[in-house]
Amino acid sequence: MSEKETGRRDDLFYQQKNGYDCIDLDERLKLEAYCDGYKAYLDASRTEREAVREAIRQAEERGFVPYRRGMALEPGTKVYKDIRGKALILAVLGQETLEQGANIAAAHVDAPRLDLKQLPLYEDSELCYFKTHYYGGIKKYQWLAIPLELHGVVTKKDGETIDLVIGQDPEDPKFVITDLLPHLGKDQMAKTAAEVIPGEGLNLLIGSVPYADEGADRVKLAVMSLLNDRYGITEEDFLSAELEAVPSFPTSDIGLDRSLIGGYGHDDRVCAWAELAAIYQVDTPRRTAVCILTDKEEVGSMGVSGMQSQAFESFMADLCEAQDVRLRDCFANSFCVSADVCNGFDPNFPEVSEKRNGAKLNYGMGICKFTGSRGKSGSNDASAEVVGTLRRIFADNKVVWQMAELGKVDQGGGGTVALFMANRDIDTIDAGVPVLSMHAPYEIVSKFDCYMTYKGMLSFYKDR
Numbered sequence: 001m002s003e004k005e006t007g008r009r010d011d012l013f014y015q016q017k018n019g020y021d022c023i024d025l026d027e028r029l030k031l032e033a034y035c036d037g038y039k040a041y042l043d044a045s046r047t048e049r050e051a052v053r054e055a056i057r058q059a060e061e062r063g064f065v066p067y068r069r070g071m072a073l074e075p076g077t078k079v080y081k082d083i084r085g086k087a088l089i090l091a092v093l094g095q096e097t098l099e100q101g102a103n104i105a106a107a108h109v110d111a112p113r114l115d116l117k118q119l120p121l122y123e124d125s126e127l128c129y130f131k132t133h134y135y136g137g138i139k140k141y142q143w144l145a146i147p148l149e150l151h152g153v154v155t156k157k158d159g160e161t162i163d164l165v166i167g168q169d170p171e172d173p174k175f176v177i178t179d180l181l182p183h184l185g186k187d188q189m190a191k192t193a194a195e196v197i198p199g200e201g202l203n204l205l206i207g208s209v210p211y212a213d214e215g216a217d218r219v220k221l222a223v224m225s226l227l228n229d230r231y232g233i234t235e236e237d238f239l240s241a242e243l244e245a246v247p248s249f250p251t252s253d254i255g256l257d258r259s260l261i262g263g264y265g266h267d268d269r270v271c272a273w274a275e276l277a278a279i280y281q282v283d284t285p286r287r288t289a290v291c292i293l294t295d296k297e298e299v300g301s302m303g304v305s306g307m308q309s310q311a312f313e314s315f316m317a318d319l320c321e322a323q324d325v326r327l328r329d330c331f332a333n334s335f336c337v338s339a340d341v342c343n344g345f346d347p348n349f350p351e352v353s354e355k356r357n358g359a360k361l362n363y364g365m366g367i368c369k370f371t372g373s374r375g376k377s378g379s380n381d382a383s384a385e386v387v388g389t390l391r392r393i394f395a396d397n398k399v400v401w402q403m404a405e406l407g408k409v410d411q412g413g414g415g416t417v418a419l420f421m422a423n424r425d426i427d428t429i430d431a432g433v434p435v436l437s438m439h440a441p442y443e444i445v446s447k448f449d450c451y452m453t454y455k456g457m458l459s460f461y462k463d464r
């Protein structure tokens with residue numbers, strides 16, 4: 001082939017490169033440092049409450065203060081709004097007024113898990129258990145025979161709310177849901193994966209030693225005594241508790257080259273961290289930068305701390321009113337990156353992806369123009385102009401990115417908070433980190449993609 005033909009090909013064809021062919025040693029070092037910060041954040045954030053608490057702790061160290069109505073809002077002012085301890089909005093005021101719109105990034109910090117039921121405690125055959133109700137889209141069989149921790153809060157009758165964390169400290173005991181031995185698994189193995197373990201079978205083993213008396217439920221009594229000694233609670237206190245069983249897996253590097261990260265809850269704390277790390281770097285942006293860590297995405301973004309809640313409008317309206325700007329004008333000129341993970345192409349399961357349009361590990365931040373299912377049903381489907389805006393910003397800032405699609409047409413589907421932002425008259429697009437084993441107790445991401453998602457967020461905050 002002639003030199004002329006090669007040049008023509010380079011000019012006309014879209015060619016993607018492996019991310020590691022696009023960065024130098026200096027950037028590789030930055031990538032590692034960035035991922036060290038992420039791993040620490042993920043380990044500190046087993047639940048949405050912990051993810052919010054840790055973000056507030058860090059933000060305050062960096063000069064963010066709780067928003068108070070009437071406070072002075074100058075360009076560069078850094079404020080945050082804690083939404084009932086389960087969601088968080090941070091903002092850095094821009095040089096321009098909010099009439100020019102804000103640059104908004106929205107990630108979620110809830111993750112699939114097993115919530116304890118409101119009357120969870122029972123004894124069966126002299127073993128003690130907690131009954132659970134799963135939260136979010138899980139493959140139930142993946143939660144058997146793995147170590148689990150308990151995290152959450154108990155609100156007592158007098159109104160006091162206490163934190164309860166058992167299993168995170170290496171010295172702590174863990175909990176587990178048992179599975180059937182293969183020797184007796186003939187009937188179980190013939191079931192479909194959805195039926196292997198019924199929802200009511202997700203019962204957490206929590207004790208086996210009986211209380212030294214003569215009555216009924218002696219193991220349950222012994223367990224309740226331990227909880228009472230340590231936390232001062234009685235069985236009735238579970239009625240007003242939110243306790244979550246989550247995988248007890250520390251975040252780890254994966255692979256001989258340590259290029260991947262394994263952990264629980266990458267979806268979507270990996271994007272939450274990208275937003276946080278980016279907004280920490282923003283001092284006085286042109287447009288106001290807004291970082292949202294929302295809750296309840298995995299169950300439809302409902303609830304007071306979900307993205308459909310008016311809590312977001314209230315906060316933004318407060319900022320707008322301080323500048324004598326109408327909220328609807330602010331929204332109409334705003335742009336939102338719905339920062340959520342996408343599925344990475346998995347060579348073990350090639351049949352569900354369309355190779356030309358699926359996101360690949362190490363190819364950078366994944367932009368998802370649309371999500372939904374079947375004929376894009378339930379999708380935000382960002383416009384060409386919206387995609388073009390990010391394309392320009394990322395090209396100017398050497399952000400390695402790729403188009404992503406949630407599997408083959410008619411293979412399945414899913415959604416994010418994007419449509420709820422777009423419903424507010426805000427231009428919105430999904431973008432985030434490709435994940436393997438999404439929604440499993442242990443998910444995998446590539447360090448390169450994590451870093452590029454951060455770089456994408458930072459360039460968005462600075463350059464739109």
Ligand code: MN
Pocket residue numbers: 108267268297340341
């Ligand atoms: Mn997600």
Ligand code: MN
Pocket residue numbers: 267298439
């Ligand atoms: Mn999810």
